Each structure stands twice: as structure tokens, then as C-alpha cells.
Amino acid sequence: MTDPLKLASEFPAADYASWRQLAEAGLKGADFNKKLVTQTLDGFAVQPLYTNDDQDDATRLIHQVLSASVDSKDAASGWDIRQLHAHPDPKAVNAAILEDLENGATSVLLKLDASARHGREISSAEVGVGGVAIHCLADLEIALDDIYTDLATVALDAGAAAIPAAVLLAAYIAKTDGADEAAPAFNIDPIGTLAATGSLPCDVTDAINQAASIACDLIDQFPLATAITVDGAPYCNAGATDGQELACLLASGVTYLRALTDTGMAADQAAGAIAFNVAIGTDFFAGIAKLRAIRLMWSRILGASGIEDTTITINAVSAEMVLSTVDPWVNMLRTTVTSFAAGLGGADSVVCLPYDHLIGLPDGFARRIARNTQLILQEESNVHRVIDPAGGAWFIENLTKDLSTAAWARFQKFEATGSIVKSLKDGSLKAEIETIWQAHQKRLATRRDPLTGVSEFPNIAEAKVTCATPDLDTIQAEAKARQTKFDGTIGKDFNSLINAASNGATIGHMFTDLYGTSAATQIAALVPHRLSESFESLRKRSDTHKAKTGKLPQIFLANLGPVAKHTARAMFARNFFEAGGIEAISNNGFADADTCAKAFADSGAKIAIICGTDAQYSEMATDIAKALKQAGANRIYLAGHPGDAKASYEAAGIDDFISIGGDVLDVCKTALTHLGVK
Template sequence: MAEQKEKLFSEFAPVTTEAWKEKIVTDLKGADFDKKLVWKTGEGFNVYPFYRAEDIEGLKITESLPGQFPYVRGTKADNNWKVRQNLEVECFKAANEKALDLLNKGVNSLGFIIKKEDVNAENIAALLEGICPECVELNFKTCNCKAVELIHILADYLKEKGADVSKCFGSVNFDPFKKMLVKGRNVENWIEKAMAVLEAGRALPRYRVLAVDACLFNNAGSYITQELGYALAWGNELLAKLSEAGFTVDEVAKKIRFNFGISSNYFLEIAKFRAGRWLWAEIVAAYHPQCQRDCENSKPDGLCRCAAKMNVHAQTSQWNMTIYDAHVNLLRSQTEAMSATLGGIDSLTVLPFDEVYKNPDDFSERIARNQQLLLKEECHFDKVVDPSAGSYYIENLTVSVADQAWKIFLEVEDKGGFYAAVKAGEVQNAINEASSKRKAAVATRREILLGTNQFPNFTEVAAGKIEKTGACCCGCNAEKTLPTLNFDRGAKEFEDLRLSTEKSGKTPKAFMLTIGNLAMRLARSQFSCNFFACAGYKVIDNLGFDTVEAGVEAAMAAGAEIVVLCSSDDEYAELAPKAFAALNGRAQFVVAGAPACMEDLKAQGIDQFINVRSNVLETLKAFNKKLNIN
């Protein structure tokens, strides 16, 4: 049977790339190939509709194996990531009880967020009571000013418990640049502080104590290549300055943890993690780190390959989370979790779907945990290392992401390094500009947030479920001297629009006056219903009317404030003036589409049109103003 199959396939002549493209162009019937099928990403490169074996010829990254330098395919020979859940610690006894419960529910990595005033030996002992530090990854986040003290407390605690510190693993999240990026406050003595943290960290050999919080860029709306490029520059700043201060490169590199966000751009995110490991390995290798012990990853000349391994924690994005139709956040975070785990991360936090508007409850936290456990226990994502290896598409995306991220990295280095770029505000301004472009894409539906700017549930109300959170302990209100990242989510302006409609106590009605060509009126009424529902208006669809007069009277009987004429372009020249005259100013009149007769209709006073080129957000803001909704 196998021989027959081989003979069958051998009878087909090979098809060239040019032949494939000719066939596609023929099927496009005159449409431009590049405009129709080539995806021009915001990341700075184009993605083509098909790739072939010839597109990966000569790529060196396809030759390495998992666990081998430059670690494109992963830093280890398996894909078993840590399932992390974070706990904001208010009561240490209660947090301990919850942590112990989580360890019985599939979690094997705990993230404790502790207020600076609560960092003391007694509290840490109460927090870790009954938890095996050699079995569970323990991660801690507190104010930078308490990082050294916390590390000493942990080391003393482990020694007192008789634990083997060489088997204890986790992190203390010392982030020297967060205040600059988030608070707008310069940190001039960051090198001295980082040196003290590294010194203290020697007591915890397997703890990562220097953080590259690239998730800040992701949550501020950066493009994927920006997140990666700036993360590499951030990590290199730590390597360069701390090695100059007297630490060995391998010691510094092995103490850095990269915390990345994950967007819903599925394939590009897989490529990002692959490209990130590759580029970081090359950066570290350029410092020629010397191996301090016998290791199978050492080169004959003593260079340390282990130091070049990027340690990655990933967290699902907040930028694309929504308050309205919040359960759709589950779809987004599941896609994000899939791309991160397929991309080969070391640990993962899936944020609960209600994270952005309330303190997550037991249900939402359980669902978030189970999203990861499903990928392990049912989909077996942990059983295959780098399943995308050899894919023409993803291998090319990996190279494209790497190229653009590397350009950003080099630009930052040419300007004096990451600290200098942040101090000058260049990093913040570049990411805020990218976020503004993405928000403009959301406003015009070129980037879709399901349930917000497309297919919204207009019957939902959300004001009552939004809980206010307390202020942070780091002095957010202190005077800013630097530009800061803007963390407004992509959906925020749409949500503000809907909340203003909701809080006004009014429920405007948008009535679909469907008439004429059946296919066109149905398509345009569906489009228009989705359009006006984005502002929380009640939409009233119809099967069709025999005359525009009958449609107008039905709209008035329904109490409509907006009447949308839905028909075909050819029929608008006759129907639109009739409907406009019959309405006689009793409601806002809108034509769905962009007919060729638009200018003639405008000359007759019909000046409101909605179509696929409309800025949905700005158009709806204008309608809110016309309807006196503030």
C-alpha cells in the first residue's frame, strides 16, 4: 500500500510558486494580490497568504533541537510549564490556607503579592507554613525597597526549615525600571540597588531576582515586536551595567526572569517566544560568559551555554479584556494561553475573565486555572516540544519577528541603552503611539474586540458590576518627571460610551427600515444592528416593508430615535429621499452603505451614512451628543 502511495504522488509534477500565484491571481478576478491577500502587520513586516519549503531553505534556526543553543525550539527537552496563580496577600494566614488549597487543584507555582509594610519574618513564615519550598515554585512581588530584606528573610526561613536551597526555586520580582515607566519617576541609583539584590540573591541560587517586566508594554498596547525588542534592550541593560560593576555575566544572566504578556495574535505570539529565546541567547553569548562549573552545555573553551537560556514567565493580556460581555475574555485568554504554551514558556498565569472590573472570585479563578489544566490534561500540550517546528509559516514568522525586534534593540543600544531611552521618554512615547494606532483600529473595526466593537449584547448593563480597587502602595500621585505608559485598554472608549448611555437612564432605539433587494437589506440591517448596539442602543430589526411610508410609520410607532434605511445602492437614489421626506425630522435618518449617489443625497439634506469605512466610535459619540446623552 505504501508503495502504491509513493507511486501515486510521484506521478504529480511539482508545482512552482509562480504557478500557485498565477492561479490565485486568476481566482481574484482582477483584484490586486498584494492589497487583497498580503497582511501588512502593525509589527512592521508583511505576512503572505502561503509559504513553501523553499521559504525556509537556509534558515539556521531549523537545524537546532530542543534544549540546544540558540534555544529557538526551547531551553529544555520537554514542554512542562509551571501553572501559576497569583495571590494578593492581605491576611497571611488566609493566604496560606488558600495557597495550600490551590496546590491540591493543579497549581504548582504560587505568586505572592505583598505590601511593603508587611514584609517581615513572622509574616513570611505564616505565609509559607506547610508548603514544600523544594516542590513548589514560590514567587514574590513587593516594593523594590523591600526586595533585599525579603530575599534575606526567605533564605533564613529555608535554612531554618532545613530545606536544600539548591533545590528551591522561584523569584523575587525586583524591577528597577517600573517606576520610570509607570509612575514617571526617575531612578538614578538603580545599579546600586540591583547590585544589592544580586548580592542577596546568592543565598538563593535558583531564585530569579531581576525582572524584565515586558508585560507592562503588552498591557499598554504595544506591538509584539516592540514588546520583544524593548525587553531584550532591558535585559541587556542589566547584563551590561551589572557586569561592569563586577558581577560575572553568567551570574547576572541566570538571575534574570522575563515576564511577557500575550496578545491574541495567535501565530505571531508563538513566533515571539521562539524569536525571543533565539535573540537573547545570541546577546548573552556575545558577552562570552564563562562556565563556573562542569556542565554539558559548556563549550570546549569554557563558555557557558546555560547562561544564554531565557527564563520566561507569561501572563495573558489585560489590554484586550472587556467589561461588557466579559465571558468573551475567556476566549481571548484561552487563545493566548495556547500560543504561549506552544511557544515554550516556563510558567504561565491566566488572568481571570473578570480581572479588569472586580476582584476575581472563586469561580473566575477556578476557570482560569482550568484553562491551563485543560491544555495539559486534555490537549497534552506539555507532551510535545515546539510542535510548530518546521512549519513554513511559523518559521518565517519567527525570523520576521526576530528581524524587527532586533532593529528596535539596536536602535535603543545606539541611543545609549534602555535606561537612557526610558529616561528620554522614547520607549513610553513609541508604545503609546502604537497603542493609539491600535485603538484607532478598534474604533474602525480593523481590530475586532468581540462583544465590544462587533456583535455586542445591547441588553447587557455593566455599571453595577464594576468595583473600585484601592490605591497602590507606591505613591502613584507623586509628581511625574517622565512620560508614562498609558494602560487604557483597547475597549475603554467603547465602554465609556456604553456606560454614558446606561447611566443616562435612556435607551435609544435604532429602527431598521428594511426594503427592496432581499440580500442587501438583510446584510445591511445586520451590519447596522451591530453598529448601533455598540453604544448600548436597542436595535429593532425587521423582515422588510412594502413602502418606505409603512416603514417610517412603524418606526414612529416603535418610538425610534434613529431610523436606518437598509436597501441596495441602486435603490437608494429613489428610496432615501422618500423615506427622508416621510420621516420629516421626527428622528435621526441614516443610510446604511456608501452608494454612488451619496453626493446627490447630501445635496437633498441626507448627510448621515454608516458603512465599513466609518469610524464606529466617533460616529456613535456624535449620535450620543445628538440624543443628549452625556
């Protein structure tokens, strides 16, 4: 008798060959590799199905290696929920930090303003622009008032002024209770700064050596701290593939590891002083594999360096590249994906960017949603309570292996040709990444890579999200008032810098004393991009047109016959054009050309698109097109592929055809031009 609990016992055993046969039958002659196998921009293929047969000795070792590099106590406590703060007013930042820490955040990331990041004096007009106005110890004391730095990690984002900013933070923490237990993240990264800004205040080699020297002093004072960060965000946000970003992380990490050990620091201590900042996009499985791959490869590097402790400190952040300014509410979904992937991939801390991050300064609601996203993943989903939760999954293991192989090969090229610094200086790395960005653009334009709320299901009637505008004049005046007169000498060693900061020296003072007033290294910086930027540009044209004329540019849907027949292509056409900011004027359909032409003329539109079935097109399309032209349409589209009838349709006045795989950006740009939208 069949066991009733074995529900599949009466069915034949499944195997790959049987599945493949069924899949190919479903494709009806289409090429399996073209339809179901994904070719990544890193050069390897992702199969539609993986089985145990896809495992080999290399993939079976991945989980074992990663599990050995994780402290089980870290898995039990969960990753660090790090919140970004960039409000220009230190008082507002302090209130926001306290609110965040009281409601679930566990650490703080302070982004300094443009003036501080460039080492400029407090008189600069850039004070408070793009970040918090922290220039001296008094500013930092206000921002971190009542913050227990031994309980909550304070991380910095200070650009070229990373060392003066680190000195300020070190001087502040040294005066607080529990300084020995503090674990600040000073985040000194001259290579990342050079990549992102194209500028350093001194020679690159000197900057790296100076960073290593200061890092040694910082670690001596704060043994639990990380002093150097290796930031992958500039490469990711410029359009790099995951493999390229990982290779850049490895190459930079090895450069810093060598510099630290050259100062006399023990290799294991040097490795512990380095943290990695990894940008995570919305490809969920790729995000998990990216973090697993960097952990796997860095473990290999540390092992080859004779370091027994192969743990790695990773901060994961939502990639700005995947966020949008249109329909920004969808950013909540995007950052949920990035945070979930980061947690499953083994990040030690995660920055979930607020949904309105690109629009302005987030309010309490936006910050609450950002931190609650991670709290729900931890407290309700418990995703942190398993070491390497993706371990053993055939697909993820192979994706990790393939990604690691691609990244390692690129890393070896950096090593063979000199260094990542050389590739930045000669522009070869920038050129490689720009080539990849162009490939991204093609996939985005044809919606092969769809963007929800942007290129798919756009909402052109959305209410705009607005953010508070700070009073920069008041903030700048208060910043100047807090600055004390400093006439002393500073010096370039750590103790001299600490003394100067404690006596009122500003970041600008220390920066000038360290580097002078002019940049010594200038290269072509990596250009940051966002996946939605081209669509946002079209939407901006449309919004500007509405502000001037009172309405959005419009296209008339010339729907044929009853709703059941035209609705599929009408909806396709609506999404297609509204992705470019062109409002679709809909209706219930027309039975003849004259009625359609009259409705078009009454609508006030200048362009139209014919929507219906292929059978309807063969009967009505030419008559409809001629009638629309006579009614004043200066451009007519047809929804669908014209096939053999293209010539006759064009002779009747149809100017263009839209179908799946068409270039949305190019078509909408042309349409806006015909509509007179500048």
C-alpha cells in the same frame, strides 16, 4: 496502475506560481499586496502563503538554536502553571493558594497592595488596595501558611518596594524546611517599575546597582532562584509592537547583566539570575514567534558574552491589553489563546489571567477556569511534550526571523544612543509607543482589528459580572494589629535587612531606611491601554443613560422589504451601533414609507437607519428618508456605500452612511450626542 493509497497522485503537483495565479484570479483585479499581504506595525510584511522556497540559512538555524537551549526534562514535565493572587486579605489568599495548588497550579504570584508597593507605612489608606496586604513577616507567614516553598515557586510583584519585599520572602523561606531547594522569583526590576509608574525612590543607576548587589546575596542564599526580572508588560500594555517590546526586554536584560557582572558575579550565574516576563496577546502566531524571538536573541547575547549555557527563563502572562470588561466571558477564549501561544513558544511559566480580572477579585470559579485552561493544554493536548513544536513551520520560522530582525535593530539603537533608561528619561520611547497606539486606535475604530464581543457581535443585554467586595476596614485593622513595634536600626546591606525583617521591620520601615521618603527619579510614565477601552467608554455612557432613564439609547432599523432582502445590512447596522451601546429596534421590514414612518414614531426612537439592497435604495430610500424626517427623526443613516447617489440621498435628509471600513467609534459618539446621552 495508479496506487489507490496515493490520493493526490491523479492531480497535478501544486506550486506557488499556480496558487498565485488562482489567488489573483479570485481577487478580480484587486491588488494582491493590498488584499492578501499583511503589513505589520513593526514594518515587515506577512505573506499569505509560505513554502520551502522561503527558507534560507538563517531560518533553518532557528530551530536548531532553540532546541539546543531547552532542557528535554523541562519539556517532559511541562511549564509552570502560575496563579496570580491579589486579594487584600492574607488569610483569603492562603486559602485560595492552597485550593489552587491542590487542583493543578504549581506556583504562586503575589501582587502586593498599593501601600506596600510604594513603601508606605501600615497606616496608609492604600493598605489592601490593588493587592494583598503583606507588610511584615507576620503577614507573609499567614499568606504562605502550609505552602511548601521548596515545591511551589513563590513569585513577587512588589513595584518600587521589590527589594524590601524580596527581603521579607527570603527571611520567610530561610526559616522553612527545604530552603536550599526553594526557587523563588523575587522579580526585582527598577527599569520596569520606572517605565510603568514614572517613579523610582532613588537615582536610576543607583537603583540598578542596588538591585544587582541584593540579587547577588539572594542567589548566594537561594541558588535556584531568579532575582531580577525584565518585565515587558508595561511596554506591551502601553501599545508597543512586539518588536518594540522585545527590544526593550533585550536592552533591559543587557543592562542588568552588566550590572550583575560588575558586582563580581560570574557571567553564567548572572544570566541564570535573570528572568523575562513577556506579555502575550491574542495574535496566536505572533505570540509564538515573540517567545521564540526572545529566546533566539538572548541566546545570541549570552553566546557573545562567552556564556555556554544559553537557556533563558521566561514567564509569560496574558496581556491585560487584550482583555475587556464588556462581555468578559470572551476573555476565556482570549486567555486560552495567550496560554496556548505561550506553551508552544517555550515559556517556563505561564500566568493565565481570570476572565474577570479587570472587573474585580476573581472567585474560585474564575481561578479554576484559569488554571484548567493550562491543565487541559498540558494534560489533554500534550503541547509541552515537543521541544520547539513550531520549528520547521515555514510561516513561523519566517515570522520569528522578521520579528527578531526588527527587534534587534531597535535594540541596537538603544545601545547606540545610550540605554533604554535614557530613552525612558527623555521621553522618546514613550513618544514612539504612543505613535503606535494611535495606529492601533485607527485599526480598532474601523474594525480592521475586530474585538469579539466588543466591536463585533456585541451583547448589550448581557448580565453584568460582579465580584466580591472585600471589607477593607477590617483588613486594615487586622494588618495594623499584626504589626509589632520595631525600634531597631536597619542598615542597607542584605544581612542587616534580613535581621530587621526577622525582628518585625515592615516594608515601609525598610523602604524609608533605604531611600528616604521622596522619589528621586520622576519621568512621564508609559500609559497603559486596552484595545477595548474606547468601546467600553461608549458602553459606559449608554449604561449610565439606562440607569437614569430606564432604557438604553436606541436606533430604529428602517428595514426595506422582506427579511431576505434587508437582513444582511440590518445585521451589519445592529452590530455597528450596538458596539457603541445603542440598542437597535428591529422589525420584519416595510413595503412603503408611510408604514415605516408610523412604526418609527411609535417606537419612541429619535434616530433611524435605512437597511436594504442597493436596488431597494434607488427605489425607496429618498421617500423613506423624507417620511422619517417628517415623523421626527433628528438623524438618519443609510447602511451601505451611497455611490453616485450620495447627493440625492443627503438632499432627502440622510445625514450619514455606514459601511465596511467606517469609523464605528466616531459614528457612535456622534449618534449618542444626537440622542442626548452625556
